[in-house]
Amino acid sequence: MELNHTHDASRCSWLDSANLAGTDFPLQNLPLGVFRRKGSAETWRGGVAIGDQIVDLAALESLPGLQDRVANAMRAAAVPTLNGLLEQGPEAWQALRHGLFALLQDGSLLERRVREALVPQADAEHAVPVGIGDYTDFYTSLDHAVNCCRQFGIEVNPNFDWLPVGYHGRVSSIDVSGQQVYRPMGQYRMDQDSAPVYGPCQRLDYELEVGAVIGIGNARGTPIPLATAQQHIFGLCLLNDWSARDIQTWEMPPLGPFLAKNFATTLSPWIVTLEALLPYRRGWMRAPDRPQPLDYLHAPANAAHGAFDIRLEAAILSARQLAQGRKPRTLTHTSFRHQYWTLGQMIAHHTVGGCNLQPGDLLGSGTVSGPTPGEAGALIELTVSGTQPVDIGDGEQRGFLEDGDTVVFRGGCEREGFARIGFGLNYATVMAAPAF
Numbered sequence: 001m002e003l004n005h006t007h008d009a010s011r012c013s014w015l016d017s018a019n020l021a022g023t024d025f026p027l028q029n030l031p032l033g034v035f036r037r038k039g040s041a042e043t044w045r046g047g048v049a050i051g052d053q054i055v056d057l058a059a060l061e062s063l064p065g066l067q068d069r070v071a072n073a074m075r076a077a078a079v080p081t082l083n084g085l086l087e088q089g090p091e092a093w094q095a096l097r098h099g100l101f102a103l104l105q106d107g108s109l110l111e112r113r114v115r116e117a118l119v120p121q122a123d124a125e126h127a128v129p130v131g132i133g134d135y136t137d138f139y140t141s142l143d144h145a146v147n148c149c150r151q152f153g154i155e156v157n158p159n160f161d162w163l164p165v166g167y168h169g170r171v172s173s174i175d176v177s178g179q180q181v182y183r184p185m186g187q188y189r190m191d192q193d194s195a196p197v198y199g200p201c202q203r204l205d206y207e208l209e210v211g212a213v214i215g216i217g218n219a220r221g222t223p224i225p226l227a228t229a230q231q232h233i234f235g236l237c238l239l240n241d242w243s244a245r246d247i248q249t250w251e252m253p254p255l256g257p258f259l260a261k262n263f264a265t266t267l268s269p270w271i272v273t274l275e276a277l278l279p280y281r282r283g284w285m286r287a288p289d290r291p292q293p294l295d296y297l298h299a300p301a302n303a304a305h306g307a308f309d310i311r312l313e314a315a316i317l318s319a320r321q322l323a324q325g326r327k328p329r330t331l332t333h334t335s336f337r338h339q340y341w342t343l344g345q346m347i348a349h350h351t352v353g354g355c356n357l358q359p360g361d362l363l364g365s366g367t368v369s370g371p372t373p374g375e376a377g378a379l380i381e382l383t384v385s386g387t388q389p390v391d392i393g394d395g396e397q398r399g400f401l402e403d404g405d406t407v408v409f410r411g412g413c414e415r416e417g418f419a420r421i422g423f424g425l426n427y428a429t430v431m432a433a434p435a436f
């Protein structure tokens with residue numbers, strides 16, 4: 001895939017809100033989601049974000065004069081999950097993007113017809129946009145690993161330099177932005193020497209991550225080589241891997257996270273396609289003083305453009321701040337470009353043993369943290385395990401999350417000479433643990 005006219009920053013839409021500086025959704029973005037009118041019983045269907053509106057693909061698919069391949073892709077996306085579109089492959093994804101770009105561009109002859117297919121984002125609610133078969137969460141930020149291990153007084157495991165560490169996560173509790181997350185009950189120890197207790201998690205945390213939606217999978221027994229791994233990604237979203245640190249610390253050895261992670265994962269509603277992200281890819285290299293990857297995790301294409309410069313922010317709004325209409329104070333500013341392993345390397349490693357990925361599978365990047373303290377993507381790092389609470393504004397501080405807190409993630413890409421594109425919001429609110 002190469003840069004083309006859909007990345008030209010000088011192109012504008014006939015929709016004014018798409019041309020405003022600072023919008024997440026200019027003509028150059030065109031991310032896909034699944035929506036319906038808020039509070040309605042309408043059928044969920046695919047839509048594309050543009051400015052402050054959604055293009056309803058179900059209302060457009062019968063538009064006269066569409067090329068067959070554009071109409072086919074629209075039809076596949078005008079249903080409750082995008083999996084049918086994913087299965088059509090990169091040529092169909094590109095046909096849909098280019099078709100929509102032409103329809104939404106200033107001067108389009110079909111402007112009046114497309115206007116009739118717009119739904120204001122403020123009037124919409126979202127569903128998880130793809131039927132997710134499997135979910136794998138990784139652990140690929142060296143800064144996150146170093147920060148966390150320091151607190152436990154241990155060294156980063158030596159395998160970290162050699163493979164993208166991951167675990168198989170839980171699909172049933174994945175939901176979309178706006179979700180209510182119940183504080184999990186579980187077992188934990190109050191200190192190293194005492195017997196475990198059962199109760200509501202005391203150290204509830206978020207993890208600021210990038211989610212990758214697999215578009216085209218692989219046959220079982222046929223690994224995806226790193227050289228072409230990025231082509232298997234349909235697009236990216238923002239992912240909150242909610243984490244119960246006290247439960248996690250007690251249960252992790254020897255098989256990894258279990259109840260500490262399986263109660264909730266929140267996705268942003270829009271999937272930003274890989275084609276929209278092309279201008280913001282970056283070269284990837286391992287610092288010369290660290291071990292270099294084994295051959296199957298090294299490829300010129302990965303070195304040339306394996307990383308993505310996605311700027312990420314995390315914030316917390318207390319129930320009181322939310323009620324008073326306060327704006328969230330950003331606690332974290334970081335970039336996905338710092339990651340120690342690329343998404344391509346995660347895919348190549350995931351499949352090297354013959355495991356088959358399928359359209360709609362979800363990969364979590366692992367917490368994204370950068371080298372400085374303000375770039376930490378989880379409270380356990382930002383607050384040094386709760387010992388140094390952060391100021392969330394209006395006189396409130398947090399070591400870990402409290403009931404009523406809303407965690408808000410934002411993300412976007414900027415590069416000189418290109419439009420700024422964004423991911424929209426990923427937010428969810430912590431609810432008190434259910435009483436038994």
Ligand code: MN
Pocket residue numbers: 137138207209241364366367
């Ligand atoms: Mn995680």
